[in-house]
Amino acid sequence: MKRIAILHTGGTFSMQSDDQGLLTPGNYALDYIQKTVPPLFNAELHQKQLFNLDSSLFRPEHWVGIANEVYATYDDFDGFVVVHGTDTMAYTAAALSFFLKNLGKPVVLTGSQLPLKMKRSDALSNLISAVEVANSSDLREVAVQFNNTVFRGNRVKKKDAWDFDAFYSPNYRTLVKLGITMEQFHNRFFRPASGVFEIDTRLDPRVLLVPIFPGFDYTSIVPAVEGGSTRGIVIEAYGSGNVPSDDPGLEALFKAAADHRVPIAVCSQSPAGKVNLRLYKVASRAEYYGLVSAVDMTREATIVKLMVALGRYADLEKIKRFMQLNIAGEKEDETSD
Ligand code: ASP
Numbered sequence: 001m002k003r004i005a006i007l008h009t010g011g012t013f014s015m016q017s018d019d020q021g022l023l024t025p026g027n028y029a030l031d032y033i034q035k036t037v038p039p040l041f042n043a044e045l046h047q048k049q050l051f052n053l054d055s056s057l058f059r060p061e062h063w064v065g066i067a068n069e070v071y072a073t074y075d076d077f078d079g080f081v082v083v084h085g086t087d088t089m090a091y092t093a094a095a096l097s098f099f100l101k102n103l104g105k106p107v108v109l110t111g112s113q114l115p116l117k118m119k120r121s122d123a124l125s126n127l128i129s130a131v132e133v134a135n136s137s138d139l140r141e142v143a144v145q146f147n148n149t150v151f152r153g154n155r156v157k158k159k160d161a162w163d164f165d166a167f168y169s170p171n172y173r174t175l176v177k178l179g180i181t182m183e184q185f186h187n188r189f190f191r192p193a194s195g196v197f198e199i200d201t202r203l204d205p206r207v208l209l210v211p212i213f214p215g216f217d218y219t220s221i222v223p224a225v226e227g228g229s230t231r232g233i234v235i236e237a238y239g240s241g242n243v244p245s246d247d248p249g250l251e252a253l254f255k256a257a258a259d260h261r262v263p264i265a266v267c268s269q270s271p272a273g274k275v276n277l278r279l280y281k282v283a284s285r286a287e288y289y290g291l292v293s294a295v296d297m298t299r300e301a302t303i304v305k306l307m308v309a310l311g312r313y314a315d316l317e318k319i320k321r322f323m324q325l326n327i328a329g330e331k332e333d334e335t336s337d
Pocket of ligand 1: 010011012013053054055056084085086087088111112113
């Protein structure tokens, strides 16, 4: 009989209204879940509460805490479900996908739009579907199960704060669909190069996200680069990686970053599609200064990957190389262009 771990971290899933009617983490209904969910499965289900937080309060330490728990109990379970708030689920999923190398089991994040104890809640059905995927699928990667659809964890974005269909993965097709039966799209699953399962949670969170928009004074962030408080930058460019290349402030930022050996990755404000710094003349300044294209990575995955790259490497070229590689299925392979 398979053994599945359910790791609770909070989110709307466990919330209740406080005196002022604001949703806040409530008493975790572990007993209720224990009575309701395990009888549905021919598996042993073990619950553990790691945190009980609105995921907006998560910091990288929480990602590390979840990864360490999976690593410490890896041999005890056949699959893992992580119950998590929806707001930062994409960041946690991306982080876990980089931390947990050569995963041989599913790690499935889920959550809900309405609390478990509220009428019409999606919490129980999301949890049950996530357990089904952890128990019966052939996934060996970090995934997000929401509204009966399973996505690669480092490809998801939260797209809707109202609809039960809250997530999508604009640049990668879904991995599993749960209808009357569970349909697995095996050819889309991530298969790491063979190796032993290991964990590497090193990261440096000193990453700055710079969205490009008309009129922004880019020189206002140069001191952060020169003063050392920023170790890496993610530029969120227009469309296929375009920036206002005639802007002297942006040029000053690129130059300061190059002088201080601060890597810059370029992702796009358009969720679907990919960055191509060789398409428009306005993007060529980015190429000139050695900026790295995030290609089709989400903003969330790009930020987390840059943190991880900074934690693992001191050498600028190694950091850039790491950003270019497809580590955990987070981007298309460069060779497939
Ligand atoms: N603020 C909540 C959280 O991320 C939202 C949710 O869970 O849906 O924890």
